[in-house]
Amino acid sequence: xDNDLEIRIGLFGFKGVGKxxxxxxxxxxxxxxxxEMGMGNRFRRKFxxxxxxxxxxxxxxxxxxxxxxxxxxIEYCDRIILVYSxxxxxxxxxxxxxxQKITDYSKEEKKYPKILxxxxxxxxxxxxxxxxxxxxxxxxxxxxxxxxxAKTGENINQIFYESLLLEFEELKKNQNQNQNNQNQNNQNQNNQNQNNQNQNQNQNNQNQKKKGxxxxx
Ligand SMILES: Nc1nc2c(ncn2[C@@H]2O[C@H](COP(=O)(O)OP(=O)(O)OP(=O)(O)O)[C@@H](O)[C@H]2O)c(=O)[nH]1
Ligand SMILES: [Mg+2]
Numbered sequence: 154x155d156n157d158l159e160i161r162i163g164l165f166g167f168k169g170v171g172k173x174x175x176x177x178x179x180x181x182x183x184x185x186x187x188x189e190m191g192m193g194n195r196f197r198r199k200f201x202x203x204x205x206x207x208x209x210x211x212x213x214x215x216x217x218x219x220x221x222x223x224x225x226x227i228e229y230c231d232r233i234i235l236v237y238s239x240x241x242x243x244x245x246x247x248x249x250x251x252x253q254k255i256t257d258y259s260k261e262e263k264k265y266p267k268i269l270x271x272x273x274x275x276x277x278x279x280x281x282x283x284x285x286x287x288x289x290x291x292x293x294x295x296x297x298x299x300x301x302x303a304k305t306g307e308n309i310n311q312i313f314y315e316s317l318l319l320e321f322e323e324l325k326k327n328q329n330q331n332q333n334n335q336n337q338n339n340q341n342q343n344n345q346n347q348n349n350q351n352q353n354q355n356q357n358n359q360n361q362k363k364k365g366x367x368x369x370x
Contacts, residue, residue: 158205160320162313163212163226165251166236167244171272174303175236176211179313184304195229209313216247227259232316236270239287239300240279252294267319268312269296275304 164172173194177183180196194213199206214226227233233255237244248269256265269291271282284300291298297315301308 158207158320158324159210160207160317161210161212161229161231162316163214163230163233164236165214165226165233165255165266166216166270167238167241167247167251168216170236170238170241170244171303172215172236173213175270175272175301175309175312176213178303178306178309179211182306184306207317209317211313216251223254224258227255227264230264231320232268233264233266234268234270234312234316235266235294235296236272237282238273239271239282240273240276242281245282245286245290248290249294263323266294267296268315269294269298270312271298271300273302273304274300274307275302 164175166172174184176194176196177185180198196211196213198209198211200209201207212226212229214223218226235248235251237248252266259265269287271284271287273279287300288298290296299308299312299315301312303309
């Protein structure tokens with residue numbers, strides 16, 4: 154249980170872009186037209202991979218959150234996903250502002266958003282933001298760009314798995330770093346032992362010389 158991996162994912166974006174609906178689709182595989190989910194809701198889903206359990210905690214936010222709640226939400230999350238609606242230009246314009254607020258507040262680069270979502274891809278006849286614009290913004294923010302639909306379920310699972318993957322990569326990187334540090338420590342310890350051995354050997358030689366001198370006398 155202690156080794157179970159936990160990952161806390163937060164969805165951030167302007168109101169009405171479909172954050173709660175995406176979470177509902179991922180957790181329940183359902184789409185509800187008028188979803189009622191209070192702000193700050195947290196959800197948990199467990200995965201079993203081989204003999205390991207992975208817990209995904211998901212935080213639902215709203216753009217009406219106070220600065221205090223917003224900052225608390227950033228504290229809570231390991232990974233942050235940015236969401237706009239492809240049918241809503243205002244929500245697209247808000248992305249940079251939200252990104253700035255997150256990077257201003259968080260000192261941990263790990264928390265900088267790595268995934269940008271254009272949701273409501275099923276409403277292509279009402280599209281206001283082209284795929285190209287989405288990709289360009291993603292490139293600018295150093296994010297991966299994915300279009301989703303909470304209504305049809307398109308790519309919804311993928312965005313949570315992508316976050317999980319990023320977390321695994323980070324974990325592996327840290328493990329390798331720790332291993333390298335450990336190897337370096339071992340090497341230093343070996344060098345130290347070698348030095349000590351050399352010193353002892355020198356001391357023995359000197360003692361031997363002294364002894365030899367005594368014998369001669
Ligand atoms: N067609 C379509 N409608 C969607 C989609 N996702 C959400 N909606 C609808 O968009 C409206 C807003 O969805 P919510 O999930 O409440 O949006 P939200 O981002 O949680 O909004 P706030 O909680 O106010 O910040 C609802 O009427 C949803 O049914 C989608 O992928 N396709
Ligand atoms: Mg909501």
